[in-house]
Amino acid sequence: MLEREKSGGVRLLKYGVxxxxxxxxxxxxxxxxxxxxxxxxxxEHGVRRSRSVISVAGQSVFTRFVKLPAATPxxxxxxxxxxxxxxxxxxxxxxxxxYQLIGGASEKGEYEVVLxxxxxDIIESLAKAVDAAGLHVELVDVSSLALYNAVRYNYEVExxxxxxxDIGAKTTNLIFIEKEKIFTRxxxxxxxxxxxxxxxxxxxxxxxxxxxxxxxxxxxxxGLGGAYEEPEDxxxxxxCKVIRNVMTRIxxxxxxxxxxxxxxxxxxxxxxxxxxxxSVAMPYADHxxxxxxxxxxxxxxxxxxxxxxxxxDREKLAAEACGYGGAVGLGLRLAAGECPIEVNLLPPYVIxxxxxxxxxxxxxGCAVGLALVGASWGYYFNxxxxxxxxxxxxxxEPTIRALRQLEGQITRQxxxxxxxxxxKDQIKKLAEARVRWHQILEDITQRLPADxxxxxxxxASGGMAIGGMSGGAELTPPPPPExxxxxxxxxxxxxxxSTAPKEQQITELLIVGGSINKPTEPERLQKPTEFLTKLRExxxxxxxxxxxxxxxxxxxxDMDFTFSITAQLKVPIPL
Numbered sequence: 115m116l117e118r119e120k121s122g123g124v125r126l127l128k129y130g131v132x133x134x135x136x137x138x139x140x141x142x143x144x145x146x147x148x149x150x151x152x153x154x155x156x157x158e159h160g161v162r163r164s165r166s167v168i169s170v171a172g173q174s175v176f177t178r179f180v181k182l183p184a185a186t187p188x189x190x191x192x193x194x195x196x197x198x199x200x201x202x203x204x205x206x207x208x209x210x211x212x213y214q215l216i217g218g219a220s221e222k223g224e225y226e227v228v229l230x231x232x233x234x235d236i237i238e239s240l241a242k243a244v245d246a247a248g249l250h251v252e253l254v255d256v257s258s259l260a261l262y263n264a265v266r267y268n269y270e271v272e273x274x275x276x277x278x279x280d281i282g283a284k285t286t287n288l289i290f291i292e293k294e295k296i297f298t299r300x301x302x303x304x305x306x307x308x309x310x311x312x313x314x315x316x317x318x319x320x321x322x323x324x325x326x327x328x329x330x331x332x333x334x335x336x337g338l339g340g341a342y343e344e345p346e347d348x349x350x351x352x353x354c355k356v357i358r359n360v361m362t363r364i365x366x367x368x369x370x371x372x373x374x375x376x377x378x379x380x381x382x383x384x385x386x387x388x389x390x391x392x393s394v395a396m397p398y399a400d401h402x403x404x405x406x407x408x409x410x411x412x413x414x415x416x417x418x419x420x421x422x423x424x425x426x427d428r429e430k431l432a433a434e435a436c437g438y439g440g441a442v443g444l445g446l447r448l449a450a451g452e453c454p455i456e457v458n459l460l461p462p463y464v465i466x467x468x469x470x471x472x473x474x475x476x477x478x479g480c481a482v483g484l485a486l487v488g489a490s491w492g493y494y495f496n497x498x499x500x501x502x503x504x505x506x507x508x509x510x511e512p513t514i515r516a517l518r519q520l521e522g523q524i525t526r527q528x529x530x531x532x533x534x535x536x537x538k539d540q541i542k543k544l545a546e547a548r549v550r551w552h553q554i555l556e557d558i559t560q561r562l563p564a565d566x567x568x569x570x571x572x573x574a575s576g577g578m579a580i581g582g583m584s585g586g587a588e589l590t591p592p593p594p595p596e597x598x599x600x601x602x603x604x605x606x607x608x609x610x611x612s613t614a615p616k617e618q619q620i621t622e623l624l625i626v627g628g629s630i631n632k633p634t635e636p637e638r639l640q641k642p643t644e645f646l647t648k649l650r651e652x653x654x655x656x657x658x659x660x661x662x663x664x665x666x667x668x669x670x671x672d673m674d675f676t677f678s679i680t681a682q683l684k685v686p687i688p689l
Contacts, residue, residue, distance in 0.1 A: 115161070116420070116445035124267075124449045125421045129441075130159050131434070145243040152247035166249035167444040168240060169257040170459065172287045172300035176202055176209075176231045177256070179216075179297055179379065181224045190215070194227055202231045203552050205545070210234050210254075212457040216296055228296070230256055230457055238461045253447050254459040258287040258298040260443030263453040265291060265388065267446055268418040277384035278414065279368065279403070280439065281305065281391040286364055288371050290381055296455070297379050301367040302560075305393030307651070308334075308360045315356045329353065335397035336361055338405075357396065365406045366564070390414035392437040416442035547687050554654050554683075558625070561648035563641045565630040569676060574622035619686035624663075625649075625679045631668045642666055642677040649681055656682040 115127040132155045134147050156162075178201050182193050194213045202209055211231035241251045261280055269276075271293050278289040286301040312326040312334075321329070330353070337344070337354035344351045375381040387409055389400060394413065404411040416439045422428060446453055558568070629641040642662055650657040659682035668675035 115164075116442070116449035118449045118451065119421070123419070123421060124446065125423060126417065126426060127423050128159050128161065129426070129431070129438070130155050131437070145239050145246075148240070148243040149246040152244065152249065156248065162248070164249065165252045165448060166244060167253040167255060167447050168244055168251060169255045169260050169440060169444055170232055170237060170240065171282070171285055172256065172258045172298065173285045173302060174232060174236055175256050175459075176204075177258075177298060177300075178229045180227050180229060182227055183224060185225075190225065190227075194229065197227075198229055198231065201229065203549055204231070204233060208234055210237055210459045210461055212459055214455055214457050216294070216455070226295070228259070228455065228457070230259075230459065232459055234461060237459055238463060241461050241464060251460070251464055253444075254461070255444055255447060256457065256459070257282075257440045258289055258300070259455045259457060260447070261287065261390065261439045262289055262291065262296055262298075262443070262455060263446055264416045264439050264443035265289070265414065266454050267442075267450065268414075268416060268420075269388075272386070274385040275382040276386045276388060277368075277372070278388045278390065279364075279394075281364065281389070281393040281399075283392060286367070286391070288368060290375050290379075290384065292382060295379075295381060297375050297381060299371045299374070301364065301371070302651070303360065303364050303367065304391075305330075307363075308357055308393070310651075311356050311360055312353065315352060330357070330396075336399050336402045338398060338401065358402070361399070361402055365403070368407070370564075385409055387411045388414040390416075390436050390439040394436050414439055543688065550685075550687055554623075554687075557652050557654055558649070561645065561652065562627075563629075563644045563648075565632075566641045566645060567628050568625065569628050570624070570626040572624040572626070573620040574624045574680065618689040620683065620689060621686045622659075622680060622682045625681060626676060627679065628674050628676045629666070631672050631675050642679070646679055649679065654684060656684050 115129070116124050117127055119125050132151055134144060134151055178197070180194075180197050180201075182190060182197075185193065198211055198213075199206060202211065209231045211229070213227050213229045216226045216228055237254060241254065244251055258280070261278065265276075265278055271291060274292070276291045278287075278291065280287040280289070281304055283305045284302070284307075285304050288299045288301065290297040309323060309327045309330055312330055313321050313323065316326070316329075333350050334353050334357050337351075337358035339358055345354060372384060376383060384407075387403055387407060389403065389411060390413065394400075400411045400413065413436050415435055417431065417435060420442070422431070443453075447456065555571075558571070562568070627642065627645060642665070646660065646662055649655055650660050659680075661680060662677060663680045664676075664678035666675040666677045
C-alpha cells in the first residue's frame with residue numbers, strides 16, 4: 115500500500131507477497147485460487163476493502179508502437195482507432211483497448227503512440243476475481259508499462275538507452291527507455307522455463323514442478339562457464355548448467371530484440387541494463403549478463419525514491435525488492451498523482467458499475483418522490499379500477515383472440531431467429547479458425563532459431579502448403595481452394611451459408627525447415643533440436659506428438675541442410 119505524503123513524495127505503508135497454491139506450470143483458470151489467496155493475505159495484513167490497481171502480464175496483451183503524422187487530438191484519436199482495427203488480431207467487440215502518446219512530436223512532425231489491447235474475457239475474469247476478494251478495481255495496467263513508470267519515478271533518464279529486463283515466472287519483459295522514447299517486447303521464457311528444464315534434466319528422479327522449483331531456489335545459480343571451475347557437487351553442476359542454458363536463450367532473445375529496436379524503431383544501443391523480476395534473485399545473474407552484453411548491469415531498486423513506514427523490515431524488503439517493480443508502478447498510479455504512461459484497460463462491466471454508482475443518489479430521490487406520489491394517487495386508482503374493470507370485461511374476448519394470433523406469429527418468427535442463430539455460430543467458428551491460423555503462424559516464426567528458416571508448412575491432414583519464411587516474418591494462413599466461397603459467404607442461391615455434412619479438420623502440421631551449415635561450429639546441427647524444443651513449449655502443439663521426422667544429414671561441402679518436423683495441434687482447426 116502506497117500513500118502520497120504532504121511533501122509530495124510517496125510512502126510505503128504495508129506490503130505482502132503470497133504464492134498461489136497449485137502447479138504454477140499448468141495453464142488453467144485460477145480465478146478461485148486468486149480470490150482465496152487475496153482474502154487470506156488481506157486478513158493477515160489487516161487490510162479492509164479499498165481501492166486497488168491490477169495489471170495483466172505482457173504475454174496476454176497485444177502491444178504495438180506506431181508512428182502517426184502531426185494532427186489535431188480528434189484526428190489522432192480517429193487514426194489510432196483505424197490502426198487498432200488494422201493491427202489487433204481479434205474482433206474489436208471482443209477486446210478492451212487503449213492508447214497513449216509518448217512524448218511530443220519528433221523532428222519529422224510525427225507522434226509515437228503505444229497501442230495496447232486485451233481480450234475482454236481475460237481481463238473480466240481477473241477483475242472479478244479481485245472484486246470477489248473485497249478490493250475495488252480502479253485501474254487495469256499492463257505489467258511492462260507499470261514497470262516503466264516505476265523506473266522513471268526512481269531513476270533519472272540518462273543520455274543514451276537503458277534496457278530493463280524483467281525476468282518473471284512465464285515471461286521476460288524487455289523495456290527500452292530513452293528520454294522521449296519507449297519500446298517493449300515480451301519473450302516467452304522465464305523462471306518456470308528453468309523449472310521445467312530441471313524436471314527434464316532429472317527425469318529419472320520424477321520431480322514434480324514444486325520439487326524442481328524448490329531445488330532451483332535452494333541450490334541453483336547461474337553457471338559461469340568458460341574458464342571457471344564447475345561446482346564439486348555433481349548435482350549442483352548439472353543444475354547450474356541447465357540454468358545457464360536457459361539464461362543463454364534469454365540472452366539470444368535480448369540480442370535479437372536490441373537489433374530489432376535499433377533497425378526497426380530507430381533506437382540507440384543500450385548502454386546500461388537494469389535487472390528485475392522474481393527470477394533474477396539467483397546468484398551470478400548480473401555477472402552472466404555483464405559478461406554477455408559487455409555493459410554495466412545492476413539490480414533495479416523500486417523503493418529508491420520511496421520512503422518506508424517505521425514498521426517495515428528494511429533488510430527483508432531489500433532482499434525481495436527486485437520482485438516488486440511492477441507492484442510499485444501500479445501503486446504509483448494512485449499515489450503519485452501522475453505517471454508518464456497512464457493507459458487503463460478497465461473492463462466494461464466496471465465502467466458501467468461506476469457510472470451507476472454516480473447516479474444512485476438521483477435514483478434514490480426519484481424513488482422517494484414516486485412513493486409519495488403513489489400514496490396520494492392510490493385511493494383514486496383503486497376506485498377508478500372498479501369502474502374500468504366492468505368496461506374491460508366486455509372487451510376481453512376480442513383481445514384474447516388477437517393475442518392468440520400474435521402468439522402464432524411470434525412462434526414462427528422464433529424459429530427463424532433460431533435458424534439464423536445457427537448460421538451466426540457457423541460464421542463465428544470460421545472466424546475463430548482464421549484468427550488461430552495467425553496465432554499459430556506467428557508463434558512458429560517467433561520460435562525459429564537464428565540462421566534457420568521455414569521451407570514449407572504443410573497441413574498433414576489436408577489444406578494447402580505455404581513456404582519460404584524465416585524467423586520474424588509475418589505469415590498468413592493458407593487461402594481457400596480455388597473456386598471456394600470465402601468464410602461466411604452466402605450460397606449460390608443467395609441464402610444462408612451451406613454446411614458440410616461432416617466437418618474436416620487439420621490435426622497435424624508438417625514443417626520443413628532449413629538452416630545454414632557451418633562446419634566450424636560444433637553445434638551446427640542442433641538448430642533443429644532447438645527449434646523442436648521451442649515448438650514443444652508452444653501452447654498450440656502437443657508436446658509428445660511433436661517430433662523430428664527427418665533429421666539433418668548435410669554432406670561435406672553443403673552450404674545448408676534441411677529437416678522435417680511433424681507437429682500435432684492440441685486443438686484441431688476446421689477447414
